[in-house]
Amino acid sequence: MNKGDNAWQLMAATMVGLQTIPGLVILYGSMVNKSWAINSAFMAFYAFAAVILCWAAWAYRMSFGEEWVFFVGKPAVALDEKFLLGQAFLGAFPTATMVFFQGVFAAITVVLIGGSLLGRMNIRAWMLFVPLWLTFSYTVTAFSIWSPNGWLAKRGVIDFAGGFVIHLSAGVAATTAAFWVGPRAEKEKETLGSNNMIVALGGAGLVWMGWSGFNGGGPFAVNTVASLAILNTHVCAATSIITWLIFDTFHSGKPTVFGGIQGMITGLVCITPAAGIVQGWAAILMGFISGSVPWYTLMVVHHKIKLLNKIDDPMAIFHTHAITGTLGGILTGLFAVPKLCRLFYGVPDWEKYTGLLYGLQNGSTHAGLKQLWIQLEAIAFVVIFNVIITSLICLGVRGIVPLRVVDALEVGGDIGMHGEEAFALCCSEDRDNSKFENVKRNRIYDTQDFQSSVDESSRTMTVSESQMV
Numbered sequence: 001m002n003k004g005d006n007a008w009q010l011m012a013a014t015m016v017g018l019q020t021i022p023g024l025v026i027l028y029g030s031m032v033n034k035s036w037a038i039n040s041a042f043m044a045f046y047a048f049a050a051v052i053l054c055w056a057a058w059a060y061r062m063s064f065g066e067e068w069v070f071f072v073g074k075p076a077v078a079l080d081e082k083f084l085l086g087q088a089f090l091g092a093f094p095t096a097t098m099v100f101f102q103g104v105f106a107a108i109t110v111v112l113i114g115g116s117l118l119g120r121m122n123i124r125a126w127m128l129f130v131p132l133w134l135t136f137s138y139t140v141t142a143f144s145i146w147s148p149n150g151w152l153a154k155r156g157v158i159d160f161a162g163g164f165v166i167h168l169s170a171g172v173a174a175t176t177a178a179f180w181v182g183p184r185a186e187k188e189k190e191t192l193g194s195n196n197m198i199v200a201l202g203g204a205g206l207v208w209m210g211w212s213g214f215n216g217g218g219p220f221a222v223n224t225v226a227s228l229a230i231l232n233t234h235v236c237a238a239t240s241i242i243t244w245l246i247f248d249t250f251h252s253g254k255p256t257v258f259g260g261i262q263g264m265i266t267g268l269v270c271i272t273p274a275a276g277i278v279q280g281w282a283a284i285l286m287g288f289i290s291g292s293v294p295w296y297t298l299m300v301v302h303h304k305i306k307l308l309n310k311i312d313d314p315m316a317i318f319h320t321h322a323i324t325g326t327l328g329g330i331l332t333g334l335f336a337v338p339k340l341c342r343l344f345y346g347v348p349d350w351e352k353y354t355g356l357l358y359g360l361q362n363g364s365t366h367a368g369l370k371q372l373w374i375q376l377e378a379i380a381f382v383v384i385f386n387v388i389i390t391s392l393i394c395l396g397v398r399g400i401v402p403l404r405v406v407d408a409l410e411v412g413g414d415i416g417m418h419g420e421e422a423f424a425l426c427c428s429e430d431r432d433n434s435k436f437e438n439v440k441r442n443r444i445y446d447t448q449d450f451q452s453s454v455d456e457s458s459r460t461m462t463v464s465e466s467q468m469v
Contacts (some may be wrong), residue, residue, distance in 0.1 A: 239287025
């Protein structure tokens with residue numbers, strides 16, 4: 001085993017974990033109405049903890065262990081010393097490292113689903129949904145695509161770091177769950193808006209930089225493919241952001257921070273299945289497509305389709321993950337470079353892992369068409385399977401506890417759900433009587449500056465008085 005590879009893999013796993021806590025915790029908590037900030041952030045926080053526990057207890061070996069029936073892995077614990085300290089099924093590091101690395105991927109997938117359920121889902125229903133979806137949906141998709149024993153893996157599907165397993169799965173499951181949970185109350189929709197966009201940018205930045213570990217850890221080694229994957233990731237994300245902002249400007253007359261965050265996410269999602277096996281020019285082209293097509297589906301198409309209008313998706317997970325994950329999988333089938341695929345997969349089989357454009361160029365058109373068809377097969381499998389399984393899970397949970405909060409709690413938000421306030425210094429009605437005089441508006445940071453009403457002569461303080469203040 002290799003100490004350098006092990007160190008990088010642990011670092012990459014930690015970076016992916018930081019994308020979720022605090023990354024998505026901050027992003028979710030700041031992108032919703034202030035009355036739902038705690039609940040939105042806590043949904044992500046809880047899901048991470050629940051997934052890690054279930055992952056070590058049974059889900060890891062369901063995803064990467066022995067085949068049980070067709071595309072379902074056999075559940076078993078991943079806790080004993082002999083198993084954890086042995087070499088992982090891929091990579092030159094212990095299995096314990098692989099369990100942690102794959103565990104944070106599983107965790108962020110479930111957290112992404114929560115982005116479509118903010119502002120109305122019963123926290124008790126969410127606490128049941130998380131382990132059930134991990135067990136019956138995520139493990140099956142991961143086993144089929146990433147496990148050496150998976151049927152799509154044997155077919156030769158290309159998913160470098162989770163375009164199908166994570167983003168497409170999360171996008172489809174989130175949309176399906178949002179349909180069953182139902183929309184937010186009209187009052188909540190009317191007051192829709194970020195409670196702190198500056199903080200939201202901080203959370204988005206953690207997600208963006210954490211993607212170096214997300215895609216850079218894909219090769220399971222410190223090698224040239226990892227370097228290429230990281231560079232392509234950021235090039236694609238930057239291109240997507242600029243593209244989205246340009247479309248925003250032409251559409252509404254000005255660029256928006258929300259649009260920039262969405263463009264960042266679509267760029268990162270689109271490049272994920274192809275990060276280390278495409279050229280830099282392809283990363284730029286994928287960034288342009290991921291910044292334009294999801295923008296169009298969100299800003300134009302969404303309002304014209306009745307079914308989408310009925311589905312309340314606060315974080316636009318359908319467009320940023322389902323649509324973009326599909327785009328990424330298809331574009332991977334077009335732009336995958338055969339030689340880079342050989343480096344990544346470590347196989348001499350030139351009949352697999354050939355992008356269609358290179359197949360046309362090299363006289364291997366059949367191999368290129370076959371690869372594109374396999375990508376489409378994977379998309380169809382992930383979409384159909386997740387719609388069915390997520391629906392069954394939601395119906396099962398609904399038979400135990402209500403999927404959504406009752407109206408009284410919905411109006412109360414965090415106070416009704418948790419008995420806590422995110423902004424205790426500014427949101428409590430009991431504190432409204434405490435008012436400062438001479439209020440001035442600071443338009444740059446959207447805060448308020450307060451001055452005492454005392455006269456100039458009384459403003460001089462001693463050093464000790466100043467320190468006390």
